[in-house]
Amino acid sequence: MIHYLHRQQVIPAPIEEVWAYFSDPKNLNPITPPDMNFEIVAGGDVKMVEGQIIEYRVEFLRGIRSLWLTEIAHVRDLQYFVDEQRVGPYRFWYHEHRFEKTANGVKMTDHVTYVPPYGFLGDLVTAVWIRGKLERIFDFRFQKINELFGSGK
DSSP states (O other), rough: EEEEEEEEEEEESSSHHHHHHTTTTGGGTTTTOOGOOEEEEESOOOOOTTOOOOEEEEEEETTEEEEEEEEEEEEEEEEHHHHHHHSSSSSSEEEEEEEEEETTTTEEEEEEEOSSSHHHHHHHHHIIIIHHHHHHHHHHHHHHHHHHHHHOO
16 A cells, blocks of 8 residues: 655745755754664765665664665755655655745655555554654654754744
């Protein structure tokens, strides 16, 4: 089954500043919950470009680190980028990040389309654990972005 996560946040800053922050892969670490022990292993040392492969290690379960290999599949400067999982914990992961200039700053929209592994069992685990974990990750991210840029409306 296909699952979706959709979040929006207004960031009270110029689009150029917001884009510069989010197009630098190194900035993913400070907006990821510390208990995930997130680490960029390779490919995150340059500003994001289409076709870029980034290798991470992340801890979804305490003590179990997982490889996550993503490709920056699409980039349109100051508008959007898409990361797609190539190797990792999901059967399918497509994360679209959109940035839209507004009167109050930048409306940032995250839209994640994902399919957990293991078919029906994965859907069951999504219902009882994965969905909540993703919600907490994006709640943490929302808070950190507010701390970095100030809170928008």
